[in-house]
Amino acid sequence: GESVGLHLPTLSVQEGDNSIINCAYSNSASDYFIWYKQESGKGPQFIIDIRSNMDKRQGQRVTVLLNKTVKHLSLQIAATQPGDSAVYFCAENPGGSNYKLTFGKGTLLTVNP
């Protein structure tokens, strides 16, 4: 079956740097994508989402980019802070009446002070 995967399982950055977390998806029919942050001992927390009719969406310190041509999704975190240390998951929704999400493997982001 089709799946969502991540290029980098771990990412280590210095505090204040920008972080980029990547995700590849294989279901070309997916029309909705979400990034989640999961801190140790907690449930996944919604960060930002994007629909397939957009290629960029910005939030507070975060930007999601969607490249449908190569089926690639990225999460950019500006001025990364120690509190950003967590596992980040991308998830895709295949659209239509199917509300299920398929999750990627996750990337562990470590921010060094």
Add this chain to the structure above:
Amino acid sequence: SAVISQKPSRDICQRGTSLTIQCQVDSQVTMMFWYRQQPGQSLTLIATANQGSEATYESGFVIDKFPISRPNLTFSTLTVSNMSPEDSSIYLCSVDFGTDTQYFGPGTRLTVL
């Protein structure tokens, strides 16, 4: 945003026993989901729990092992039956308010000895 709570937050159980996990939402929601997250892994959907109808299970998950109840629009339970050490995982509930976005509870950390 909605408050989603789970009980218990963690438990240690003996093999062969069963544990019922509760998920409570502070507002009415049509769609609720149950996920399993094995140690160091991503999230895997167990089933979709819809009020007024039988839960829909994903491949690899069966009702006898993971019975689900959904008595109303704010509450659901997942039972992990006849547990074995392989059932040691984090169990998460999530809700969808009709926007395709899922919001997660804090999770139940289960250890089976």
